[in-house]
Amino acid sequence: MIGQVAGVRGVAPLLPMDAVRWGAVEDCLRALMDAYGFREIRLPILERTELYARAVGEVTDIVEKEMYTFTDRSGDSLSLRPEGTAGCVRAGIEGGLFHNQAQRLWYQGPMFRHERPQKGRYRQFHQWGVEAYGMVGPAIEAEIIALGARLLAKLGVETRLLLNSLGTPQCRERYREALVRYLMAHRERLDDDSLRRLERNPLRVLDSKNPDMAALLAEAPAIADSWSAESRSHFAALQDHLAALGVAFEVAPRLVRGLDYYTHTVFEWTPHETLAQATVIAGGRYDGLVSGLGGAPTPAVGFAIGMERLVALVTRLPAPPVLDVFIMASASFQRQALVLAERLRDAGFTVETHLAGASGRSQMKRARDSGARVIVEAKDEVAIVHGGPVKDEGAMPWAEAVVRISQILGAEANIDGK
């Protein structure tokens, strides 16, 4: 035997039984994107490293230690995308999407971060991103938050919505000074990571995942004390909008996002249990990014769903598609089974065939596991083994099989009220 090639750590295939669950969640998401007027954009997985250094920020976990970066054969430094917003903005600028018009976009697909793999944290993971451009003010924020809340409700996911505001860049600067004063006064209690961040990007100290720092950070000054009147009324209006929409939230005074480009509103949904890697959806307003990447100043707000974490929390799945017919065939009747299956598919039914030449018993087990509405066995004649409200159908000649099976499925469909 030749040895197997191991997969890459933290990078997993999605097996068929899990893909069904994912597919159902994705269908639910697609329907919601339509319901809220968002259109799909398909983005490259490879970008220039510089894009992330500029958009995400040099002093972030992502850029400092998580990116898959390499030099390609032309000598360019490229990175596998660690997140979608930067690439979405770059593509939007290049494609002229932000010229004097509002844009509502969504994308989905794999992202790559070199993190320590554990439950809910992988090196290849999937995000579903929702981004709205060209809209100032809290109304659009309230609308996409309502979208997120509707998604979670539909899927039966229990989470809390946490909200905060980082205010304008000036508020942030004032806050930065207050925070540095506080952290400097408690220098000896900071871990190495936080000491480094204190030097280069102090707000990110609040993002620390080290439980030993939690008590210190809980006492840190709140950004609310640094808000301008404008920031304060923006945030108040958002809360009023959410109340009018019946969306429950909690204000989390020390919530900051890991990425540098946020202004005003930041939010995340996190399950009731307090786990470091628990946040399912994270987002906020990022008015500075489009101009920061060379586009005309364009307000923007969005969120990204961590799909692995979302799928794991789903308690209510939309019904999976039903299989109409399962055909079992012994080795000498495989061709007839193939033809019957094709004719039934011509008639619009979903059909699975068992063509592995296994024993009748193991075929029957597969057939029952498939959940098919009708199971037939292909022999000299076609026998209905199971299914349909019409009892005692017995065997039927091959020539009649398509019509009879269609009738049975049709009769059942009528009973189901389909």
Ligand code: ATP
């Ligand atoms: P965390 O605090 O969990 O590291 P983050 O702040 O790095 O998250 P974002 O960059 O805001 O996360 O990404 C948005 C969402 O993507 C997260 O809330 C999470 O659901 C998901 N996500 C991020 N990193 C991973 C990962 N390595 N594996 C699985 N999901 C992830």
Ligand code: MG
């Ligand atoms: Mg992270």
